[in-house]
Amino acid sequence: MADANGLFLLVTAKGARLWRLKYRFDNKEKTLAFGAYPDVGLAEARMKRDDAKRLLRDGVDPSAQKRLDKITGALARANTFNAVADEYVVLQKRKGRSPATIVKTEWVIDLARPTLGPRPMNAITAPEILVALRQVEKRGRLETARRMRGVIGAIFRFGIASALCDTDPTQALRGAIAGPQTRHHAAILEAKAFGGLLRAIRTYDGTPEVRMALELSALLFPRPGELRQAEWDEFDLSAGLWTVPPGRMKMRREHRVPLANQAVALLRDLHSITGWGTLLFPSVRSGKKPLSDNALNAALRRMGFTKKEATAHGFRATASTLLNESGKWSVDAIERQLAHKDADAVRRAYHRGDHWDERVQMMQSWADLVDTMRAGQEPSERHGS
Numbered sequence: 001m002a003d004a005n006g007l008f009l010l011v012t013a014k015g016a017r018l019w020r021l022k023y024r025f026d027n028k029e030k031t032l033a034f035g036a037y038p039d040v041g042l043a044e045a046r047m048k049r050d051d052a053k054r055l056l057r058d059g060v061d062p063s064a065q066k067r068l069d070k071i072t073g074a075l076a077r078a079n080t081f082n083a084v085a086d087e088y089v090v091l092q093k094r095k096g097r098s099p100a101t102i103v104k105t106e107w108v109i110d111l112a113r114p115t116l117g118p119r120p121m122n123a124i125t126a127p128e129i130l131v132a133l134r135q136v137e138k139r140g141r142l143e144t145a146r147r148m149r150g151v152i153g154a155i156f157r158f159g160i161a162s163a164l165c166d167t168d169p170t171q172a173l174r175g176a177i178a179g180p181q182t183r184h185h186a187a188i189l190e191a192k193a194f195g196g197l198l199r200a201i202r203t204y205d206g207t208p209e210v211r212m213a214l215e216l217s218a219l220l221f222p223r224p225g226e227l228r229q230a231e232w233d234e235f236d237l238s239a240g241l242w243t244v245p246p247g248r249m250k251m252r253r254e255h256r257v258p259l260a261n262q263a264v265a266l267l268r269d270l271h272s273i274t275g276w277g278t279l280l281f282p283s284v285r286s287g288k289k290p291l292s293d294n295a296l297n298a299a300l301r302r303m304g305f306t307k308k309e310a311t312a313h314g315f316r317a318t319a320s321t322l323l324n325e326s327g328k329w330s331v332d333a334i335e336r337q338l339a340h341k342d343a344d345a346v347r348r349a350y351h352r353g354d355h356w357d358e359r360v361q362m363m364q365s366w367a368d369l370v371d372t373m374r375a376g377q378e379p380s381e382r383h384g385s
Contacts, residue, residue, distance in 0.1 A: 007045060020033055109155075112151075121165035125169055213280075213281050240264055243255075253339075260363050
């Protein structure tokens with residue numbers, strides 16, 4: 001039963017009524033199927049015919065385009081946010097990201113899965129992502145929402161690089177959610193008060209491992225996780241060197257720490273207690289796991305220091321402040337010892353010096369200064385300013 005412009009309804013012997021379009025392409029007669037009546041009505045069949053005619057005018061075979069659309073649709077359905085996010089996590093593991101980083105990434109992705117998970121990547125819009133972010137933001141987790149936008153954006157950029165999607169919708173969401181207020185780790189920045197903290201640590205009545213961890217934090221000022229998870233084979237006490245592997249460093253670069261005489265003596269004492277195992281600071285519950293991330297802060301609370309006064313991470317700010325104020329050491333040496341990344345990308349590319357000799361002297365001078373402050377003397381009395 002003919003309609004117009006090649007469209008007709010094919011009625012089979014069994015009574016099925018099927019929409020077909022007869023057309024010519026490359027001098028060959030072809031037929032394109034549009035579905036069955038009444039599921040596809042006359043008006044819809046005519047729209048499909050007009051779409052096919054437009055393709056023909058553009059030199060495109062409608063049958064070939066239909067097959068391509070079917071394949072593309074299947075790929076789009078396979079390239080869901082869930083699938084691409086899983087591939088992104090696998091890539092991060094291959095890159096050697098730390099287990100803790102992987103766990104945090106997967107946790108953030110899980111927050112997005114209920115909203116975005118089954119959606120094809122190319123179909124996800126910025127407003128959809130904003131809905132997922134707002135659900136987290138409404139619970140007051142502003143930092144999590146900010147990190148979530150970053151992780152989702154990284155997944156989309158991975159998808160673009162892998163030809164799994166075309167755009168990153170998160171770029172349109174800059175400033176769309178409230179940013180978290182910057183919180184600094186509490187630290188004692190005045191020498192006399194820091195001496196009081198050092199004396200409290202020396203007389204701490206808890207486990208000797210925790211006391212020694214706090215004393216080493218004062219002497220070496222590493223990030224707490226770098227120290228808690230330290231292993232004995234990273235230390236060369238004869239050479240006065242601690243080499244922190246890249247996997248435990250924030251910047252994913254090996255970090256060398258000069259050990260002052262006081263640090264070496266403390267580590268030898270610690271070795272007599274925990275040297276039987278792999279870890280410097282094994283958990284009381286399991287020798288194969290390190291001290292918990294709250295152990296050092298809990299000890300500071302027991303000594304009477306509130307979370308607004310002192311934290312395990314705060315030793316870094318104390319050392320940075322007092323070393324910079326002394327005027328004896330270059331900013332570069334201090335920053336290298338803190339394992340900070342240079343904020344200036346151009347300067348970072350050209351300024352790769354390790355400042356090792358200066359750092360060795362600085363760390364011994366700092367250890368001597370720690371002794372001075374613990375004894376209740378002002379730095380100027382022995383070391384000058």
